[in-house]
Amino acid sequence: MSIPEITLIVRILLLALVILGLALFVLTRARRRVERVAKKEIIENDSTLIGLRAITVTELRPGTVGEIRPAFSPEKEDEIALSGEDKKSSFNTFPAISSQYISKGRSVRVTGGNNELYRVRPAADSLPQSRK
DSSP, X not given: OOHHHHHHHHXXXXXXXXXXXHHHHHHHHHHHHHHHHHHHHHHHTTTOOTTSEEEESSOBOBXXXXXXXXXXXXXXXXXXXXXXXXXXXXXXXXXXXXXXXXXXXXXXXXXXXXXXXXXXXEOTTOSOGGGO
């Protein structure tokens, strides 16, 4: 190999190294930006009930607004149910709407909305497998 051929190979390798370095820089910046946006979204939506189970505090009828509260662990829910007291005032309640009738005390799944009004549907998993 002659000196001009070795010089050409070195230049090609250095160019490839520079391109890989630029690609790494751009992808690192993009990753940090996406992580920053994701963290911001998580902080903004931290108090949301979307995707979680809730319990109806008032009955929900189609087209009318009712109230729901977050569901607790099965043990805590059993304790609340066995106490027999109306503890509506001791829970944080949120307005909700449903496309079908759901009676008071039923388990629902929150499917959308925001803190001002949640959309809910009856929960298919309202009874654990051990109780069936």
